[in-house]
Amino acid sequence: EVQLLESGGGLVQPGGSLRLSCAASGFSFSSFGMNWVRQAPGKGLEWVSYIYSSTNTIYYADSVKGRFTISRDNAKNSLYLQMNSLRDEDTAVYYCARARNPLSNFDYWGRGTLVTVSS
């Protein structure tokens, strides 16, 4: 059974940093691309970033470019999102989602982890 489990969320002050993790199991992690998608409270979905299976292809939304860094460790079946210079508007539930390649649908999603940016 495919499982994705996010962790690392919490309360952080504006300008601070946080590192999210997504532990994958039940499939060949190294064969799939992975995404981060976020959802602000009461709002819609916003795609954040994508990393290809071999890490040589990475995309970011303009809203996080230069502040967030996506990475993965295929040996640990783990996906990461390093978030720096956090802003109030980054407050959201962050989901990791699997996608075989950049244009594939997001076929499995984790339950999400809440990031709150507030002073």
Add this chain to the structure above:
Amino acid sequence: QSVLTQPPSASGTPGQRVTISCSGSSSNIGGNTVNWYQQFPGTAPKVLISSNNQRPSGVPDRFSGSRSGTSASLAISGLHSEDEADYYCASWDDSLNAWLFGGGTKLTVL
């Protein structure tokens, strides 16, 4: 980043047919496939339709998708009360090199 345009709400009675539209441009829907996601309150989204009109295993055939030009539609026939949820369209944008989501449509079953 711009979003794809969906109506914020839709409604229908049990048994009715409801459609939800998604409008984009030539750099996204016009040149790439559309996926639809269903989300219940407090839970993660789930893929409902992929590649414009493909239903993943387990999705009832009451759900169907289509794409024409720079727009796409999700149709739900024989509406059930358990279909009450938020629905999002999504498409890759070649100009932005980014995934775009629609703003979401809240479906109410009256």
